[in-house]
Amino acid sequence: MDTSRMNSSLIRAFDALQIIGATAFGFITISAFIVQRQTQSRHTTWFSFCFSWIVFCISYALLIITDQQSHPSHNLCIGQSALVYAAIPLTGSTTLGVCTHLLLNILAALSVAPVKKMFSTILILLSIMPWILWIIVFVLAVVFGIQHPSSAQLSPNGIAQLSAIWAACTGVLLIVEEGAVLYFLYRNREILAGSGKATTMAVRVGIFTITASIVVGVGLLFSLAPHVGGQFEVLLSVVPISTAIIFGTQKDLLRVWIFWKPRGTQETPEVTPGASVTFSTILSGISAPSAAHTTESQPQEQA
Secondary structure: OOHHHHHHHHHHHHHHHHHHHHHHHHHHHHHHHHHHHHHOOOOHHHHHHHHHHHHHHHHHOHHHHOOOOOOOOHHHHHHHHHHHHHHHHHHHHHHHHHHHHHHHHHHHHOOOOOOHHHHHHHHHHHHHHHHHHHHHHHHHHHHHHHHOHHHOOOOOOOOOOOOHHHHHHHHHHHHHHHHHHHHHHHHOHHHHHHHOOHHHHHHHHHHHHHHHHHHHHHHHHHHHOOOOOOHHHHHHHHHHHHHHHHHHOOHHHHHHHOOOOOOOOOOOOOOOOOOOOOOOOOOOOOOHHHHHHHHHHHHHHHO
C-alpha cells in the first residue's frame, strides 16, 4: 500500500475521530446544562472538564475545519501548534480537577471537620487554574512559533506532534489519584453502600483508570520514539470518544434526549437522608460536607 495514501487515510481517520469527540462532548454539555437547571447536581469543575475536551478536539481538527489540511497558512499552522501544545495540559489539568473533586468529596463526606469553606476555595481553583495554564502555554507557544518560524510545520503523518511527556506525567498522576479514590470507596464501602450508587461510581472510575493507563502507554511511546507511525496518534484520538462515553452515559444526561418517555414522579432527589456522598454522577456538587455531618450525627441521636 502506498505510504502517502496510508498517511492520508490516517489523517482522515484522526480528524473524523476528533470531530466525533467534540460533537459528543457538545451534546454532553448541553444535556448537563439542561439537567443543571433542574437539579444543580454538577459543579463548575465538571463543566470545565467537558469544555476542555471540546477545545482539545477542535485544536487537533482545526486544519480540516478551516479547509487548509494540505497547504495551511503559516499563521494558522502556528496557531494550531500552539492550541495543540496547550490542549494537552488543559485536558490533563481539568481531568485531574475532576478526580481531585471526587476525592475531596469522599474525604469531606467521611470527615466530621467543618471543611466546607476550604472545600469551596479548592474547587474554585480547580475550575480556574487549568484555563490559566492553557492561556500561558498557548501564548508561550505562539511567541516561540513567531520567533522560530521553521518550527511550525506538519508532522510526517500530517498531524501535529504531541506533548508526550506531559501526557505521560498527567496519566501517572491520574492513576495514583484514582487509585486513592477506589481505596477510600472500598475501605468505607459499608458507610457508602447506603447510596446504592457507589458501585456505579467505582466502575466508572475503574474504566477511566484503564483509559488513563492507555494514555500513559501511548505517551511513553511518543517520548521514546518521536517518529513512530500515525497509528498511535489515531489510537490517542480515541481517548476523547471513550472519555465522552464514560462520562456521558449517566442516566440523567441520557434521559434528556429520551423526551418521548414519561418521567417518574421522583426526579430530583439525589441525596437520601442517610447518604454521605452524591453518587448520581462521576462528579457531584458541593453537598458532601453537610451530608457528612448528617451521617456522623445519626449515631449520637440513636445513642
